Amino acid sequence: MSFLELHDIRKAYTLNHQENVILKGINLNFERGEFISILGESGGGKSTLMNIIGGLDHHYDGDVLLDGQSLRSMNVRQMDRYRRETIGFIFQNFNLVSYLTVLDNVMLSLKMTKTSHAKQVQEAQELLKRVGLEQQTHQYPNELSGGQKQRVAIARALASDPDIIIADEPTGALDSENTQEVMDILYSIAAEGKLVITVTHSQEVADYGTRIVHLDDGQIHDELVIGAPFDVVDKEPTRYRTLGFRQMFRMSMQHMRRMWLRYLLIIFGSSIGISSIVVMLGLGSGIQNYMNHQITSQVNPTAVQVSKKTGKVSTAARKKATSAAAYKAAVNQEQVTAAKNAEVTTTNAKQLAAIKHVKSTKLGYYTSTQASYKKTTVTASLQTDNPTILSKTIKNGSRPGTNQVLIGRKLAKKMMGKKNYRKALNKKLTVKLATVNRKNQAATVKQTLTVSGITGSDDTSVVVLPKTVKKMLTAKNVAYRPNFAIVQIDKLANVKQVEHKIKAIKGADKKQQYNYTGIGDLIDSLNTYIRLATNVLTGVAGIALLVSAIMIIVVLYVSVSERTREIGVLRALGARKRDISHLFFAEALTIGVLAAIMGLLFGEGWQFLGNMAIYNLIKYPIVRISGAAMLGGITVSVVISLLAALAPAHMAARLDPVESLSHE
Numbered sequence: 001m002s003f004l005e006l007h008d009i010r011k012a013y014t015l016n017h018q019e020n021v022i023l024k025g026i027n028l029n030f031e032r033g034e035f036i037s038i039l040g041e042s043g044g045g046k047s048t049l050m051n052i053i054g055g056l057d058h059h060y061d062g063d064v065l066l067d068g069q070s071l072r073s074m075n076v077r078q079m080d081r082y083r084r085e086t087i088g089f090i091f092q093n094f095n096l097v098s099y100l101t102v103l104d105n106v107m108l109s110l111k112m113t114k115t116s117h118a119k120q121v122q123e124a125q126e127l128l129k130r131v132g133l134e135q136q137t138h139q140y141p142n143e144l145s146g147g148q149k150q151r152v153a154i155a156r157a158l159a160s161d162p163d164i165i166i167a168d169e170p171t172g173a174l175d176s177e178n179t180q181e182v183m184d185i186l187y188s189i190a191a192e193g194k195l196v197i198t199v200t201h202s203q204e205v206a207d208y209g210t211r212i213v214h215l216d217d218g219q220i221h222d223e224l225v226i227g228a229p230f231d232v233v234d235k236e237p238t239r240y241r242t243l244g245f246r247q248m249f250r251m252s253m254q255h256m257r258r259m260w261l262r263y264l265l266i267i268f269g270s271s272i273g274i275s276s277i278v279v280m281l282g283l284g285s286g287i288q289n290y291m292n293h294q295i296t297s298q299v300n301p302t303a304v305q306v307s308k309k310t311g312k313v314s315t316a317a318r319k320k321a322t323s324a325a326a327y328k329a330a331v332n333q334e335q336v337t338a339a340k341n342a343e344v345t346t347t348n349a350k351q352l353a354a355i356k357h358v359k360s361t362k363l364g365y366y367t368s369t370q371a372s373y374k375k376t377t378v379t380a381s382l383q384t385d386n387p388t389i390l391s392k393t394i395k396n397g398s399r400p401g402t403n404q405v406l407i408g409r410k411l412a413k414k415m416m417g418k419k420n421y422r423k424a425l426n427k428k429l430t431v432k433l434a435t436v437n438r439k440n441q442a443a444t445v446k447q448t449l450t451v452s453g454i455t456g457s458d459d460t461s462v463v464v465l466p467k468t469v470k471k472m473l474t475a476k477n478v479a480y481r482p483n484f485a486i487v488q489i490d491k492l493a494n495v496k497q498v499e500h501k502i503k504a505i506k507g508a509d510k511k512q513q514y515n516y517t518g519i520g521d522l523i524d525s526l527n528t529y530i531r532l533a534t535n536v537l538t539g540v541a542g543i544a545l546l547v548s549a550i551m552i553i554v555v556l557y558v559s560v561s562e563r564t565r566e567i568g569v570l571r572a573l574g575a576r577k578r579d580i581s582h583l584f585f586a587e588a589l590t591i592g593v594l595a596a597i598m599g600l601l602f603g604e605g606w607q608f609l610g611n612m613a614i615y616n617l618i619k620y621p622i623v624r625i626s627g628a629a630m631l632g633g634i635t636v637s638v639v640i641s642l643l644a645a646l647a648p649a650h651m652a653a654r655l656d657p658v659e660s661l662s663h664e
């Protein structure tokens with residue numbers, strides 16, 4: 001059994017429905033330490049044969065056996081491994097990776113071994129020294145001569161310490177001096193016990209071999225043994241690994257650095273989309289916050305005032321009255337009935353408190369009153385202090401204590417005159433209620449109270465503590481009947497729901513029992529509209545993202561097309577399909593992350609400028625980019641970029657290595 005055996009290799013290409021048989025049954029055996037020259041005319045199928053031996057082409061008949069194991073029996077992973085561990089390729093046109101330095105080109109193969117990074121660098125430098133390029137390690141391929149490039153390619157092929165070196169016309173692009181240098185190196189490689197197979201159409205080059213195989217018309221014409229194979233030198237076994245994402249990421253970075261302007265432009269383009277989205281979201285939440293701020297500085301949106309829904313009180317008794325006294329009694333009775341009907345009891349309060357999301361309920365009382373100060377009497381509405389009255393609306397003084405009253409600004413103006421209304425503070429105000437006592441007699445409740453505060457609202461309201469009203473009424477034997485409840489809801493988002501539940505409560509007559517007033521649902525609806533508008537604007541801004549996704553797709557396709565040959569080289573060196581797709585996903589990931597960062601910076605800039613421009617007008621930051629919006633921006637940018645990379649990366653991974661290598 002030989003080290004490498006070719007069994008009846010046949011290969012044909014079909015072009016325009018015509019079959020062109022290139023290899024017509026090749027049988028050859030090779031041993032380690034041999035330096036084989038395959039000599040043949042141009043177009044004779046030498047490269048085709050090398051691609052088959054090198055595991056790049058598997059569309060052929062016959063079989064290749066390595067140490068007795070058939071290449072045909074190997075699966076994709078094993079074939080990748082075969083190329084990575086057993087084969088070292090040297091091409092006529094060098095096929096160096098243009099954006100990697102000489103050292104990094106050699107390192108590419110070394111990265112597939114399990115030695116430490118420091119050792120890999122040391123080995124790469126030693127290999128470059130061996131091919132006489134220790135001075136050029138940090139140069140790029142376009143800064144080298146043809147001979148130098150080929151020596152880099154030899155160093156790269158040797159780097160993974162393969163058993164077989166395949167050199168396809170290694171001197172085809174070189175002058176005679178460089179040809180001699182390259183062939184000497186190849187000879188020395190064979191002398192170390194490796195199998196070197198060189199393909200050439202030059203007799204001079206073929207003469208370097210220990211055996212010359214003459215390929216003619218797709219068949220072995222003759223074989224000439226010139227010398228014995230070299231002794232095989234025992235060597236330390238090399239441990240291999242696949243190129244990981246980190247390595248592919250590094251390569252992508254190097255590629256992007258070389259093409260920085262292109263990538264900078266696309267990152268800039270994508271960042272515009274990201275920044276418009278975060279600014280739109282920031283504007284939406286800023287407007288929402290501003291409106292909520294404006295409204296809640298006047299009213300408490302989570303406090304809903306609930307009163308009884310009452311029907312009309314019957315006036316039948318009044319109509320039947322035959323005397324003035326009976327008429328008056330009937331009218332008083334109507335007033336008492338109305339007050340009883342409107343009464344919100346503690347049972348009602350408990351019922352309201354049981355509704356989900358209701359934090360507390362508090363009973364209160366309101367009625368109309370006459371408020372007098374000196375000679376001025378004003379009709380006012382009296383109500384007990386409750387959470388709908390926000391402390392921040394009190395512009396002068398404070399909330400009422402016992403026997404104190406908080407009044408609206410309009411009332412204060414009526415008392416003291418427009419300019420001096422603030423002087424109403426601490427003045428004595430008399431409130432008078434016309435009501436009916438427990439004996440059904442008309443009663444006038446009168447009480448002088450001290451003004452504790454003035455609200456900013458332009459009304460004639462008077463606000464007192466419940467116990468103040470209670471005391472006033474009971475002193476005149478009038479029943480205190482709370483006629484509203486303040487329902488405090490846990491948060492704004494639940495106000496609408498609670499209001500619906502309140503409305504749904506039916507009384508014994510199966511009719512709606514309560515009415516409510518509050519602006520929570522209004523704010524909620526307003527917020528919904530603002531959110532809707534924000535979503536529409538964000539969606540429009542999202543079109544920019546769609547455009548950037550298309551730009552990324554185009555750039556990556558261009559990149560795949562430009563790098564087709566590089567992809568072929570990587571596959572020849574043993575990179576897996578997955579490694580190839582990682583190359584493009586890494587680029588997309590970088591674009592996505594950098595576009596997100598740039599987009600957020602732009603967004604912050606717009607936020608700053610926008611807020612500065614509008615601050616004098618409304619004294620409120622109208623653009624508010626939240627942490628969540630930023631996180632969302634980064635996620636969207638990265639996800640879109642990765643999605644954009646799907647098709648190009650897939651296409652790159654599926655490229656045929658042989659076709660990639662012959663890509664012009």
Ligand SMILES: Nc1ncnc2c1ncn2[C@@H]1O[C@H](COP(=O)(O)OP(=O)(O)OP(=O)(O)O)[C@@H](O)[C@H]1O
Nearest residue numbers: 013014015022041042043044045046047048049201
């Ligand atoms: N993909 C292909 N489709 C069709 N025909 C092909 C294809 N690749 C190669 N051939 C044909 O196969 C023949 C052998 O090509 P190959 O490259 O193996 O020759 P070669 O001996 O290496 O030539 P050279 O010394 O010029 O490199 C050529 O005639 C070529 O036209």
